[in-house]
Amino acid sequence: MIRTPKPPSVHSLDVNxxxxxxxxxxxxxxxxxxxxxxxxxxEAKRVSDRIDEQLNQDRERFKKSKQDVKLLLLGxxxxxxxxxxxxxxxxxNPTSLDEERLSWRAVIYYNIARPxxxxxxxxxxxxxxxxxxxxxFSLEIDSKFGTPSTARxxxxxxxxxxxxxxxxxxxxxxxxIKSDYEAQLTHLRDRLSPLLNxxxxxxxxxxxxxxxxxxxxxxxxxxxxxQARSLLGKSTxxxxxxxxxxxxxxxxxxxxxxxxxxxxxxxxxIRELWEHAAVRRLRDRxxxxxxxxxxxxxxxxxxxxxxxxxxxxxxxxxxxxQTMGVAEHIFDMSVHGRTVTWHLYDVGGARGQRxxxxxxxxDANAIIFLAPVxxxxxxxxxxxRTNRIDDSLQLFTDICSNQLLKKVHLVLFLNKTDxxxxxxxxxxxxxxxxxxxxxxxxxxxxxxxxxxAHFTQVHKRNNENKRVLYTHxxxxxxxxxxxxxxxxxxxxxxxxxxxxxxxx
Numbered sequence: 047m048i049r050t051p052k053p054p055s056v057h058s059l060d061v062n063x064x065x066x067x068x069x070x071x072x073x074x075x076x077x078x079x080x081x082x083x084x085x086x087x088x089e090a091k092r093v094s095d096r097i098d099e100q101l102n103q104d105r106e107r108f109k110k111s112k113q114d115v116k117l118l119l120l121g122x123x124x125x126x127x128x129x130x131x132x133x134x135x136x137x138x139n140p141t142s143l144d145e146e147r148l149s150w151r152a153v154i155y156y157n158i159a160r161p162x163x164x165x166x167x168x169x170x171x172x173x174x175x176x177x178x179x180x181x182x183f184s185l186e187i188d189s190k191f192g193t194p195s196t197a198r199x200x201x202x203x204x205x206x207x208x209x210x211x212x213x214x215x216x217x218x219x220x221x222x223i224k225s226d227y228e229a230q231l232t233h234l235r236d237r238l239s240p241l242l243n244x245x246x247x248x249x250x251x252x253x254x255x256x257x258x259x260x261x262x263x264x265x266x267x268x269x270x271x272x273q274a275r276s277l278l279g280k281s282t283x284x285x286x287x288x289x290x291x292x293x294x295x296x297x298x299x300x301x302x303x304x305x306x307x308x309x310x311x312x313x314x315x316i317r318e319l320w321e322h323a324a325v326r327r328l329r330d331r332x333x334x335x336x337x338x339x340x341x342x343x344x345x346x347x348x349x350x351x352x353x354x355x356x357x358x359x360x361x362x363x364x365x366x367x368q369t370m371g372v373a374e375h376i377f378d379m380s381v382h383g384r385t386v387t388w389h390l391y392d393v394g395g396a397r398g399q400r401x402x403x404x405x406x407x408x409d410a411n412a413i414i415f416l417a418p419v420x421x422x423x424x425x426x427x428x429x430x431r432t433n434r435i436d437d438s439l440q441l442f443t444d445i446c447s448n449q450l451l452k453k454v455h456l457v458l459f460l461n462k463t464d465x466x467x468x469x470x471x472x473x474x475x476x477x478x479x480x481x482x483x484x485x486x487x488x489x490x491x492x493x494x495x496x497x498x499a500h501f502t503q504v505h506k507r508n509n510e511n512k513r514v515l516y517t518h519x520x521x522x523x524x525x526x527x528x529x530x531x532x533x534x535x536x537x538x539x540x541x542x543x544x545x546x547x548x549x550x
Contacts, residue, residue, distance in 0.1 A: 114387045121416035123395035126461045131392040139377040150357045153365045159245040161340035168334040237315040267370035313351035339366040369394045381540040412455035412539040420465035446508035455542040464521040
């Protein structure tokens with residue numbers, strides 16, 4: 047049997063061991079010094095044991111996390127990622143969404159104040175009455191669906207007929223009519239000024255005072271956990287640009303209650319502005335383009351501005367706030383009798399934030415990519431020359447060709463089909479913005495199949511591993527339809543997860 051000497055300890059009597067000599071108590075140590083030394087040694091051991099325990103917990107947590115499902119929601123800004131995340135939350139962790147219900151009032155009030163300002167800005171920019179009968183100067187750029195071409199201005203549209211207030215030139219109006227018309231809009235601006243003044247306070251509340259460069263159109267970006275900040279303001283006597291006027295006092299949110307009061311007092315003015323002939327004309331001429339969430343809340347202003355308003359789930363699903371960075375949502379899901387923890391990552395989709403996705407690619411199990419097919423007539427805030435469909439297609443190409451994601455389960459949501467249907471019914475032509483669409487029918491099925499074919503082609507060109515692409519036509523604000531799709535998608539993701547884990 048081989049014998050080896052024991053390593054020296056702090057209590058070793060080996061006088062030749064320099065470490066023992068340093069750590070050995072002094073021969074002249076007093077009882078008080080001894081007690082102090084023992085207390086310090088005990089504290090050091092306690093700290094060491096606590097570190098060891100934390101390391102063990104981290105090790106177990108890491109081991110368990112390798113068995114979790116990690117799902118990324120990817121797509122450009124305003125593609126519906128956060129709305130889909132809410133639908134997952136509503137389906138698998140409804141209690142948490144219900145607990146956040148009141149925090150969404152700040153978002154919804156901002157979703158009203160911001161469009162009201164944009165409407166008034168559009169009236170200032172184009173004039174209440176003067177109009178040359180032309181469309182807005184949105185650039186038409188051939189997307190990657192066809193041959194690249196230089197940008198050109200859209201062709202003018204015919205003038206409007208009917209009501210004299212909606213004619214193409216103010217010169218046909220009697221001076222008295224024009225004067226009354228301008229006075230009416232000026233009165234509305236004055237009446238709505240308290241709401242406009244409160245917009246900045248709402249933006250600061252939601253963003254936590256963080257200003258994001260290049261956000262475009264005055265959009266507000268929020269970090270993960272904004273709901274708690276919106277509900278639990280830390281300061282009861284906090285001061286901001288309003289001199290402390292808006293604050294929390296004993297659990298009472300003064301900011302939100304005051305804005306609720308403002309909305310209640312001016313809801314008739316908001317409705318009058320929204321239904322005004324000048325605003326209708328700007329919308330018809332495409333000089334005022336409001337997102338679907340803005341139209342939803344303006345259409346429902348009487349209900350949202352009512353006393354004691356509490357957001358419905360439909361309101362929460364329509365509420366729009368832009369994500370900054372990556373927000374992680376964790377919930378347990380039971381599929382085929384097995385419960386597994388899912389990590390759902392909702393990412394910021396603006397161009398300047400896409401670099402934050404990369405660290406999550408390495409161990410992702412699945413991706414749901416959302417492409418808003420209704421965005422064919424829209425352009426990026428960050429680059430007004432880039433069509434949003436074109437950008438979405440390029441982004442999907444980057445995802446399909448990324449080597450880190452070659453084995454990841456891939457699902458494509460062609461989203462906002464309800465908005466697409468509405469635009470086609472209103473006669474907004476696809477070929478005007480995507481010229482390669484040509485003279486194909488202006489019908490829903492034809493348009494959807496056209497877009498689907500191009501996304502499918504991108505996948506085929508970057509599919510060396512013969513990965514299956516699961517494609518769904520979606521409107522993620524539709525809870526009933528989305529619930530069925532999420533259930534099917536979750537099942538397919540889980541089967542892939544089990545196959546990868548060699549459990550089936």
